[in-house]
Amino acid sequence: MTIKGQKVEVFVLKERCKGCGICVAVCQTEVLALSEEKNSLGYRHPVVINADRCLNCGLCEMFCPDFAIWATIEKEGVLG
C-alpha cells in the first residue's frame, strides 16, 4: 500500500528473532508469515508475504520483544 504516494516497507532483522510469532498474530492485514527456513539460532523468523497491504500501523514493532521488526515509509537512500 502507498500512503500519500510513498511506499511502506517492512524490515526484519532475522538474526535477532526468537520465533515467538507475536508479530504474525498481531498483524491485522496479514502481511507477515513464519518462514520455512531457520536462522542461525534455530528459530523460524517472519517473512513478508503481502508487502502491498502494509498500513504502517506499527503494531508489530510495538509488540516485538526482541527489537527485530519495524515498518517505515520509505525515503530515498535512508534505511529506517
Next chain:
Amino acid sequence: MAAKQKSSTLENIFHPTDYFLVSDIFPTVWCPGCGIGTVVYSFFEACKEKDIDRDDLYIISGVGCTGKIAEFLCLPSCSVTDGHIIEKAVHINEHHPEKKIVLFLNNADFLISGGKEFKKARKKKLNILIIYINNLIYALSRDQAFPLTPYMRTSTQGEFEIPFNIPYMACSIGASFVARWTPIRAGWMKQSFVESFSVKGLSVIEVLSPCLIYDANSGRILDPVERMAFYNDNSEIQFWVPIKNLDIRRQKKIIIGKFLDKNRINDD
C-alpha cells in the same frame, strides 16, 4: 560501573529504539515471547515523545530476568543486588539531581528483599519512577510461589494467603502516580510513562508480564501468542477504581488502568 560494550552510533542503528541500546548484545537473553522487551520498548518510545536524551536518565535494575535490562542499555545504568536499590538511588540523586532516575524492579527487589527499604523513598522525597515488572512467580527458581501468586496456581499445596495488593502498598509508601498495565496494552502503557515524567515524587507503574515458567507445573505450556491472549482475555480496563479492591485473585478479572494521579484536575 563496568565499561559498556560498543555503543550505538549512527552506523549500526537499525531499529528505531537502537539509539538507547547496545547493539552488540542481540539477541536478548529473555525467553521467546517474554513481556520485558515490550516494556523496554514502550518506555523508550515515551522518552522519545518527551525529548529525553540518553544523558538525562539513570536506570537502575535489580537481579534476575529484569536485572538484565541494565546490561544492554547505552546510557548511564547499573544493576544492583536486591536490598540496596533505594540506597543507590539516594546516592545518584545526591550527585546528579538533574537526572531522572528510573528503577526496573521485579518481585525480589520490590517485595521480598527490598520491601522494607522503600520507606526511605518517602523520607527522602525522591523523584523516581518505579516500573515493577510482575510475572506472578519466581521465574529463575522455577515453580516457587511468592506473595502475589494467585490461589492454587503453581506450588503443589497452593498459596494460601490472599495475594498482595501492589497499588495499595504503593499508596502507603506515598506514591503520587499509580497505574497497572499488561504488555498487550503497550500503547496505554507508553501513555502512562509519558504522564509519569511530569509528576513530582514517587510514581509506581506495575506491569503484569507473561512468563514462560508460569504454566509449566500445570502440564500445559502455552505458546507465546496464547500467553499474551490469556492476559488480554483475563483483564479489563477500569479507571480510578478504589485502591483497596485491586488485589489479584483467581477466577476474577484483573483490573488494569490508572488509579492515582496527583496532577489530575478533577472533572467531576
